[in-house]
Amino acid sequence: MANASAARQTRHDWSRAEIEALFSLPFNELLFRAHSVHREFFDPGVVQVSTLLSIKTGACPEDCKYCPQSTRYDTGLEAEQLMEIERVLEGARAAKAAGATRFCMGAAWRSPKDRDLPVLTAMVRGVKELGLETCMTLGMLTESQARSLAEAGLDYYNHNLDTSPEYYGEIISTRCFQDRLDTLAHVRVAGMKVCCGGIVGMGEARGDRVGLLHALATLDEHPESVPINMLVRVAGTPLAHEADLDPFEFVRAIAVARILMPASHVRLSAGRENMSDEMQALAFFAGANSIFYGERLLTTSNPEAVRDRQLFARLGLRPEEHEYQRASWETTAAAEPVRSSSLFYDAAAR
Ligand code: SF4
Numbered sequence: 396m397a398n399a400s401a402a403r404q405t406r407h408d409w410s411r412a413e414i415e416a417l418f419s420l421p422f423n424e425l426l427f428r429a430h431s432v433h434r435e436f437f438d439p440g441v442v443q444v445s446t447l448l449s450i451k452t453g454a455c456p457e458d459c460k461y462c463p464q465s466t467r468y469d470t471g472l473e474a475e476q477l478m479e480i481e482r483v484l485e486g487a488r489a490a491k492a493a494g495a496t497r498f499c500m501g502a503a504w505r506s507p508k509d510r511d512l513p514v515l516t517a518m519v520r521g522v523k524e525l526g527l528e529t530c531m532t533l534g535m536l537t538e539s540q541a542r543s544l545a546e547a548g549l550d551y552y553n554h555n556l557d558t559s560p561e562y563y564g565e566i567i568s569t570r571c572f573q574d575r576l577d578t579l580a581h582v583r584v585a586g587m588k589v590c591c592g593g594i595v596g597m598g599e600a601r602g603d604r605v606g607l608l609h610a611l612a613t614l615d616e617h618p619e620s621v622p623i624n625m626l627v628r629v630a631g632t633p634l635a636h637e638a639d640l641d642p643f644e645f646v647r648a649i650a651v652a653r654i655l656m657p658a659s660h661v662r663l664s665a666g667r668e669n670m671s672d673e674m675q676a677l678a679f680f681a682g683a684n685s686i687f688y689g690e691r692l693l694t695t696s697n698p699e700a701v702r703d704r705q706l707f708a709r710l711g712l713r714p715e716e717h718e719y720q721r722a723s724w725e726t727t728a729a730a731e732p733v734r735s736s737s738l739f740y741d742a743a744a745r
Contacts, residue, residue, distance in 0.1 A: 404435075405658055409612045414605045417651045422643060426681050429650035433682040436657045442707070443497070443660050443685040444714040445530065446490035450518070451477040451502035457534075457569045459557070460633040461597060461626055464503040470631035477502065480517050487522045493700060494714055495688060497528040499553065499590075505569070506535040516547035523548045530590055535570070535578045541585035551620060552582040553590040559606025562599045572610075583616065591618035592662065595648050596626035596640035604648050612655035620685060621652055621659045625666025642670070646677045653682025660685040672706055679712065688714075 417425065433439055453474030455464045463470035487498045500518060507515065515531070522529045531544065532553035544552070557563065560572045582589055591614075593607040611621060625645055628635050652661050662685035663670075663678055670678075688703050707713065 405617065405656075407613055407615065407617070409609060409655055411605055411609050414609050414612070414651060414655065415602070417654055418601060418605060418647055422647070425647060425650045426677070429653040429682045430680055432654050432657045433684070437684055439679075439684075440712055441684065441715045442679065442712050443662075444495050444688045445497040445499050445662075445685065446486075446493070446495035447499045447501060447687050448478075448483065448486040448490075449475075449503070450483055450500045451475065451504065453503055455503035455505065457505050457567065459567045461566065461594060461629075463629040463632055465632075468631045468633070470629055477511065477514065480514060480521060483518045484521045484525070487525050487527055491525055491527055493688070495527065496715060497530055497551070498522050498525075499530040499532065499551075499687075501532045501553070502534070504534040506537075507533045507540060509540070512540060512543050516543055519544065519547040519549045532590075535574055536581050538581045538584065541578075541581040541587065545585035545587050549587055551588045551590045553620075553622070554578050554582065555592055555594070555622065555624075556607060556610055557593050558597060558599055559603035560610060561606055562597075562603040565599075566597060579614070588620070589616070589618040590620035590622065590662075592620075592622035592624065592652075592664070594624040594626055594665070595645060596637065596666070597634055598637050601644070604644075608648070608652055608655055611652070617656040617659050619659055620662055621656055622662040622664035622685075623649055623652055623683075624664045625670070627666050627669065642674045646674065646681050649678045649683050650681035662686065672709070675706065676710055679710065 417428075420428070430439070453464045453472045454466050455462070456466060458465055458467050462468075463472050466474075483500065490498050500522075515533070519529050519531070528550045529548065530551035530553055531549055535554075536544070536552070541552070554575060556572070556575050558566055563572045579589060579591060591611060593611075595604055595607075611618060623645075625640065626634060626637060628637055649661060649663070652659075661683050663675065663683045664687060667675065667686065675683075686703065688700060
């Protein structure tokens, strides 16, 4: 947790030139600075762990070029209607048993309809009763929708800025950057915490990565959680053939985010399953301290969760957790032999 003196160092007046200069530092210098900041604000051995459940999948009218859930792209994804409350709670119980402290519920909507609010707020209440923190991502919210979710006890709202204001129109045409800022403002006014980051590797220039982090770091309040996603190239989406981003550039983005928003949790998010263990270790050193864990929690094999526990054990990391969860995480990690990344990828592909 950030201490009082650390909190005094949090700035909201970063210039793009300063951020560019951080990106341009020699890699080791940047990592040293980022890790030093990380240690001032957080225990470097602890990683916050969230679990994500899609509560409404596909058929989204938006045209985000990276997203398989858009109805405009043929990705073979099977659309599903809003899940029943009891199924969501089953997922939350499983997440809790597997060691998650926060349960994130995502729906592929442009924005929720007011008629959906009673079900959504019931989900929030039910998950809270299990003792988990709650997060939702539902698209754009009106002020009154944000207020209803906050009153139900929703802790976090996820709403990403995706990329720089200048590059935004290249990726999405059905809404604009200001729409995102408006929803973030409604979420803040309602009193919820903000989870907000973006995606790199979408063909943007470094200047756009600078622009994204500048937009985040100059918000009146930094998002409590900053997911940095690496593009997952999904067949059928317009970005399916985008070129690889240099993994070191990704780690630089994590390090710069850590320096700019020192008290925020910086999350390794989408794309992590394609990262080597070594790259993830570098990202943790650079200041990443949050992950999604066990996205396939409800399937039988869940190889991602096994690999995560093993990686934590190998790196001496531990999840930020309640006492009741520690035993189950450690027991499982010790019982499983360490497998190489390539074996994991083989298993995951089947
Ligand atoms: S709004 Fe969300 S679910 Fe819809 S296409 Fe964009 S990223 Fe996908």
